[in-house]
Amino acid sequence: MSPDVSVGSAVSAEIEIRGLSKWFGDHKVLKGVSTDVKRGEALVVIGPSGSGKTTLLRCINLLEDFQEGEIRIGGEAIGYTVDPNGKRMRRGEAEIARLRAKLGMVFQSFNLFPHMSVLRNVAFGPVRALGMPRKEAEERAAALLARVGLADKVDAMPSRLSGGQQQRVAIARALAMQPKAMLFDEVTSALDPELVAEVLDVMRQLMQEGMTMVIVTHEMAFAQAFAHRALFMAEGEIVEQGEPARLFRDPQSTRLQAFLKRFKQGYQL
Amino acid sequence: MSIDLSFLTRVAPTLAEGLSTTILLAVPAILLSATWGIVVVMGLLSRFRLVADIARSYVEVVRNTPVLVQMFFIFFGSGFAGYPLSGFTAGLLALVLQNGAYMAEIYRGGIRGVSHRLAEAGLALGLTPRRSFGLIVLPIAIRNVIPPLSNQGVLIIKDTSLVATISVAELTFQARLLADRTAAVFEIFFTLALFYLVLTAIFSGCMRLLERRLRLA
Amino acid sequence: MELLVKSLPLLAHGAATTLYLSAAAIVFATALGLVLALLQLFGGLILRALVEVYLYVVRGVPLLVLLFAMYYALPYADIQIEPVTGGIVVIGLYFGAFMTEVFRAAVLSVPKGQWEAARTLGLTTPRILLDVVFVQAMRVAGPPYINTCIMVVKGTSLVSIIGLADVTFIGKQIVERTLAPFEIFGAVAFVYFVICFALSRLGRHLEWRLNYVP
Numbered sequence: 001m002s003p004d005v006s007v008g009s010a011v012s013a014e015i016e017i018r019g020l021s022k023w024f025g026d027h028k029v030l031k032g033v034s035t036d037v038k039r040g041e042a043l044v045v046i047g048p049s050g051s052g053k054t055t056l057l058r059c060i061n062l063l064e065d066f067q068e069g070e071i072r073i074g075g076e077a078i079g080y081t082v083d084p085n086g087k088r089m090r091r092g093e094a095e096i097a098r099l100r101a102k103l104g105m106v107f108q109s110f111n112l113f114p115h116m117s118v119l120r121n122v123a124f125g126p127v128r129a130l131g132m133p134r135k136e137a138e139e140r141a142a143a144l145l146a147r148v149g150l151a152d153k154v155d156a157m158p159s160r161l162s163g164g165q166q167q168r169v170a171i172a173r174a175l176a177m178q179p180k181a182m183l184f185d186e187v188t189s190a191l192d193p194e195l196v197a198e199v200l201d202v203m204r205q206l207m208q209e210g211m212t213m214v215i216v217t218h219e220m221a222f223a224q225a226f227a228h229r230a231l232f233m234a235e236g237e238i239v240e241q242g243e244p245a246r247l248f249r250d251p252q253s254t255r256l257q258a259f260l261k262r263f264k265q266g267y268q269l
Numbered sequence: 270m271s272i273d274l275s276f277l278t279r280v281a282p283t284l285a286e287g288l289s290t291t292i293l294l295a296v297p298a299i300l301l302s303a304t305w306g307i308v309v310v311m312g313l314l315s316r317f318r319l320v321a322d323i324a325r326s327y328v329e330v331v332r333n334t335p336v337l338v339q340m341f342f343i344f345f346g347s348g349f350a351g352y353p354l355s356g357f358t359a360g361l362l363a364l365v366l367q368n369g370a371y372m373a374e375i376y377r378g379g380i381r382g383v384s385h386r387l388a389e390a391g392l393a394l395g396l397t398p399r400r401s402f403g404l405i406v407l408p409i410a411i412r413n414v415i416p417p418l419s420n421q422g423v424l425i426i427k428d429t430s431l432v433a434t435i436s437v438a439e440l441t442f443q444a445r446l447l448a449d450r451t452a453a454v455f456e457i458f459f460t461l462a463l464f465y466l467v468l469t470a471i472f473s474g475c476m477r478l479l480e481r482r483l484r485l486a
Numbered sequence: 487m488e489l490l491v492k493s494l495p496l497l498a499h500g501a502a503t504t505l506y507l508s509a510a511a512i513v514f515a516t517a518l519g520l521v522l523a524l525l526q527l528f529g530g531l532i533l534r535a536l537v538e539v540y541l542y543v544v545r546g547v548p549l550l551v552l553l554f555a556m557y558y559a560l561p562y563a564d565i566q567i568e569p570v571t572g573g574i575v576v577i578g579l580y581f582g583a584f585m586t587e588v589f590r591a592a593v594l595s596v597p598k599g600q601w602e603a604a605r606t607l608g609l610t611t612p613r614i615l616l617d618v619v620f621v622q623a624m625r626v627a628g629p630p631y632i633n634t635c636i637m638v639v640k641g642t643s644l645v646s647i648i649g650l651a652d653v654t655f656i657g658k659q660i661v662e663r664t665l666a667p668f669e670i671f672g673a674v675a676f677v678y679f680v681i682c683f684a685l686s687r688l689g690r691h692l693e694w695r696l697n698y699v700p
Contacts, residue, residue: 097608098608105602111597113603128613128617131611173607
């Protein structure tokens with residue numbers, strides 16, 4: 001364990017990101033990104049495509065590797081530790097899996113398991129990763145599905161559900177692991193417009209219940225109305241950050257101004 | 270167990286006597302199969318129910334019976350019927366009949382595999398269905414079938430070994446000849462395997478060149 | 487025609503041998519294919535290279551050559567193996583290579599998102615393979631697997647050349663005695679046709695069952 005984690009501050013930051021860098025050959029995707037996500041904070045990450053926002057999110061639960069920097073979940077470093085000599089060491093697969101279980105992730109393409117019913121999808125994580133008895137896991141799953149408004153779809157197969165319904169199942173599946181924080185990767189981008197609201201409703205509910213969330217999204221109105229903090233990223237760096245309403249109303253950097261302008265213009269002729 | 274390497278140089282020439290026959294059999298077999306396959310696939314896709322049914326039955330029978338049995342059928346059958354075919358001819362015929370059916374299925378898969386949306390795009394541009402097929406679907410299908418065709422070609426080259434059983438003096442026949450006379454079986458069959466590996470490697474290499482040419486075109 | 491009827495018992499005996507050889511070779515090839523596919527997908531560099539070499543050799547050399555090699559080498563081998571067992575092993579080794587490719591392609595066809603979702607829940611590779619990937623891979627592997635099994639059945643006909651009494655060998659013997667190639671080889675072909683056709687029917691049924699979503 002790194003010696004600079006003091007007991008007093010361990011409670012405040014659920015996710016700590018320090019000097020995160022990632023590159024492919026010459027191309028630097030993330031350039032020394034640092035930020036903290038406090039417990040109960042809903043952080044939104046916005047930016048143009050290629051800005052690294054999705055990569056940043058996927059580094060948090062190590063779906064993507066990073067070459068430099070450190071990420072801590074609840075104080076524990078995920079993926080890599082630095083030993084006393086300063087050498088970087090990758091942690092064991094079992095360790096990584098354990099920390100991943102503390103984070104929930106919801107994907108743009110839902111990624112529900114097509115050969116299992118909705119209930120089994122949601123119960124799967126607790127049964128297989130937490131070793132919970134099947135009956136208990138299914139009770140928890142049923143309760144969660146009721147929470148996201150899908151109590152009547154418990155025995156349905158994923159292919160029978162609409163996109164919005166599948167995404168809500170995906171959220172329930174992540175919640176079943178009782179994660180410390182949830183990661184959302186453009187979860188409404190693949191949905192028909194009329195199905196977006198039902199998913200955003202569930203996310204708003206989670207925010208109000210105090211879940212720590214990192215959300216990569218294009219839904220500006222949602223971010224402005226409900227998120228606690230927003231990060232604007234471009235070309236692998238955090239360009240601007242702050243309270244969403246203030247950020248959108250009064251962008252300081254030219255890049256953010258240009259980005260927002262493109263959004264506001266929409267299809268104006 | 271030590272392998273006497275010098276023996277290899279004595280084995281190879283005898284085997285090489287069969288090499289020309291192998292190639293002489295494989296090349297026409299591949300070309301004729303590919304051509305016959307076009308005829309068969311046209312039958313499979315025909316509008317006329319009878320033609321399609323005959324083609325389908327032919328393909329099913331040939332695909333579910335071993336090519337060796339087909340060779341025996343043609344070889345012994347032709348002799349019995351009074352028009353004896355040489356082992357070479359019977360073998361060639363059997364190879365073409367068997368692989369033509371497989372080629373036809375490959376062609377069919379290749380055409381199916383081209384998304385019908387692309388054909389629709391052609392129609393939307395104002396092309397007739399025939400031109401849309403010929404200008405859009407066919408070129409893409411041709412590119413798509415090169416890999417499976419290449420596989421089939423390799424299988425044909427390997428299947429030429431079967432004509433050794435009907436006394437055609439190709440590679441495998443020569444190897445067996447040697448093996449019946451000498452004790453150095455490991456060397457003989459090792460060299461034989463090498464011959465086939467080289468043949469199939471050359472063929473696959475040529476097909477990959479063809480693939481690359483077509484991609485860039 | 488009465489010749490055909492008289493030959494039936496002999497041919498039936500041969501057919502039984504063909505069935506036995508096919509079944510045994512299929513089992514062996516399937517097991518080998520699964521192991522090699524897993525090695526190719528998850529093994530270290532050396533293991534992967536070894537598997538690649540093996541696949542390359544087997545795919546470039548005719549089955550007949552391998553059978554001959556086994557047949558001629560058998561008298562010199564230290565271990566005493568029956569030709570039948572040798573035939574099954576060689577055929578299994580040969581088609582095991584094809585099976586490897588079928589299984590590998592099937593596993594690779596499962597979308598990456600499935601792996602990621604399972605990892606996100608905190609599962610490790612073996613668990614993910616068993617619970618999430620296997621079922622989805624089987625759906626893809628079904629048709630090419632059955633096709634390879636059919637190739638195995640047809641491949642067993644080559645053991646007739648090294649003197650094993652399968653249905654092709656029996657047929658050839660009868661024809662050499664009686665000179666009735668059309669009826670006898672027709673019957674032999676029919677035996678293979680029935681077995682292979684039954685396999686492809688089975689395959690289509692399995693495909694339907696695996697893909698049926700209630």
